[in-house]
Amino acid sequence: MTSALHIRIDRSAPTTLTEQIRAGVLAAIDSGALAPGARLPSWLALAAQLGVARGTVKAAYERLADEQVIVSSRPGGTRVADHPASRAGVAPQSEAETPPALYQHLFGGAAMFQMGVPGSDGFPASLLARLRAHAARAETVAPALYPDPRGEIELRREIAAHLALARGIECRPSQVFITAGFAGALGMTLRVLGVEGREAWMENPGFFQSRKALELARLVPVPVPVDGEGIDVFQGIERAPAAALALVTPGQQAPLGATLSLARRVALLAWAARTGAWVLEDDYLGELQLERRAAPALASLDREGRVIHMGSFSKTISPALRLGFIVAPAGLVGSFTEAALCFGSAPGPAVQHAIADFMREGHYMRHLRRMKRIYSAKSHALQAALEANGYRAHIGGLGAVMYLPDDVPDIDVAREARVHGLAPVPLSPWFSPGTTHRPGLLLGVATVDEARLPTACRQLHRLIDNAALKARPRSSR
Structure with missing residues (x-):
């Protein structure tokens, strides 16, 4: 649904309706469609146009007023501020909400080999x-x-x-x-x-x-x-x-x-x-x-x-x-x-x-004993699946450390793996900048799905081979 302000409401989007209206008004101001001093529709009018509750529009306008983008007065209605707060240098919403690459493993749903999160099986x-x-x-x-x-x-x-x-x-x-x-x-x-x-x-x-x-x-x-x-x-x-x-x-x-x-x-x-x-x-x-x-x-x-x-x-x-x-x-x-x-x-x-x-x-101690058994079985299954594909890994804690050939960029392999629903963590960022390091992958034990493990390890093997092939000098191919 589109209003005169060209605000598009998507009720299936994860963003709230209030935030969608706020973003639409900001976009109109940034594009010049709403000049300084321009009058905005009333809460009631815009709510009717968009098919939302009046309180939703009111909340969006209040946020814009707090940001000094719009001003409200009874005789003059709601208008764009004469000198709206500068938005220069503000990253687009999608960019601002994207975490740095090193921290992306902390966000989103659990995936195979994801580090830092416990397994869901056995969770009380x-x-x-x-x-x-x-x-x-x-x-x-x-x-x-x-x-x-x-x-x-x-x-x-x-x-x-x-x-x-x-x-x-x-x-x-x-x-x-x-x-x-x-x-x-x-x-x-x-x-x-x-x-x-x-x-x-x-x-x-x-x-x-x-x-x-x-x-x-x-x-x-x-x-x-x-x-x-x-x-x-x-x-x-x-x-x-x-x-x-x-x-x-x-x-x-x-x-x-x-x-x-x-x-x-x-x-x-x-x-x-x-x-x-x-x-x-x-x-x-x-x-x-x-x-x-x-x-x-x-x-x-x-x-x-x-x-x-x-x-x-x-x-x-x-x-x-x-x-x-x-x-x-x-x-x-x-x-x-x-x-x-x-x-x-x-x-x-x-x-x-x-x-x-x-x-x-007493539930916590029982839970720990149960998870130890589950994770131990997963670690043994992971070790066997990696060895079946020609790799050895050292299991330490709830992670398996798998070293890669020196010419294989572990960051690239990890990035490509996420496209395939796998979430290994590259080892190289764990080393201090400027120090000698060896590329590798960290595979989370807790998030291993034993039924999918053979397929996941074969996929990882292919990604590593492809990365090694790309890393070789053309003269040696």
């Missing part, structure tokens, strides 16, 4: 729905008070108890702070530490999003090599002995999967105690170790209060919960409390109470 959807509905009802009848910015005490107690049993960490609920996922935990921690301008050890390869977070916090990431024993602590001391912190994944190194050896754990903690540095432990998988019992958390060995432990429920339950947590050393509890009061962004109480009930009733 009905149970969690019931617990969340109960918590939501309780929240609506509770007094309208500000929630505790540190997080709901019930959830903090359950996390403290769980960490004592599963990760060997002895802490009080007062040391636990609830955050919006791991990203919220890392952001709050960097604010509290106040180490801008100083160096920070960063695993190489390591999670590129964490590396970028350090840069945004105005730290200088120093790449420290990783091998079969985890981060090379002695290389870190040689390259940046006075670094303010080390950001590490000691449980299962991301992305290669190695567990930090005991010797290196001791050396890392000794360096931190000697220099006054902080160790940020990203325990992204917790105890979700597929082949054996998970090693205790690094924080369980800390006797000097230098380790800040961070975890989340994103990989074990769902990233949609946006539930993360920090275990602060006793000496930093006051600073973290103040930061939570001023900057805290813990999710709403309802989801916290639901997960607290999920843990308290």
Whole structure:
């Protein structure tokens, strides 16, 4: 349906009707069809023309007025502002909503080999729905008070108890702070530490999003090599002995999967105690170790209060919960409390109470045991399917690392794979810029569909062969 403003309404589009009307008015102004001072139809008139509710048009006009694009007055009606707010340099909506290439694996639906999300099979959807509905009802009848910015005490107690049993960490609920996922935990921690301008050890390869977070916090990431024993602590001391912190994944190194050896754990903690540095432990998988019992958390060995432990429920339950947590050393509890009061962004109480009930009733441990069995079977099936196509992969954590020939661009292979419904992640962006790296693909174990696995691996094999053929010099073809 089209109006005199040439606004097209599409009721099947994911964009709201209000946003479609707003965009249509902006397009008319940008094209010159509506000049400064031009009068717009009334809410009632435009609603009748478009076949929408008057309130929908009113909401669109109010947003445009807030943006200083239009002005409203009773005698003069609604008009385009004489000097509408400049839109120069504003990206088109479709471009603005497109995430950077490195982060596109975090968006959209789950696909084969997608990293960073748990599998849907075995997920206790009905149970969690019931617990969340109960918590939501309780929240609506509770007094309208500000929630505790540190997080709901019930959830903090359950996390403290769980960490004592599963990760060997002895802490009080007062040391636990609830955050919006791991990203919220890392952001709050960097604010509290106040180490801008100083160096920070960063695993190489390591999670590129964490590396970028350090840069945004105005730290200088120093790449420290990783091998079969985890981060090379002695290389870190040689390259940046006075670094303010080390950001590490000691449980299962991301992305290669190695567990930090005991010797290196001791050396890392000794360096931190000697220099006054902080160790940020990203325990992204917790105890979700597929082949054996998970090693205790690094924080369980800390006797000097230098380790800040961070975890989340994103990989074990769902990233949609946006539930993360920090275990602060006793000496930093006051600073973290103040930061939570001023900057805290813990999710709403309802989801916290639901997960607290999920843990308290024993469902969380049962869920972890079930998912370990499912993921272990998937990892073995993936290994066999890759070997059937002539590839070997190292399974580390919930990802398989498959190295490619040096002349095969892993970013191109991953991009082409998405066209075919596969979502491997290229390995090269996990390495710090300017450092030596080997191309490879990271294949998520949790999202493997065993029925489709042979076909998916054959498709991946063809894509790699095609990329290798394109990469060869024409003279050698």
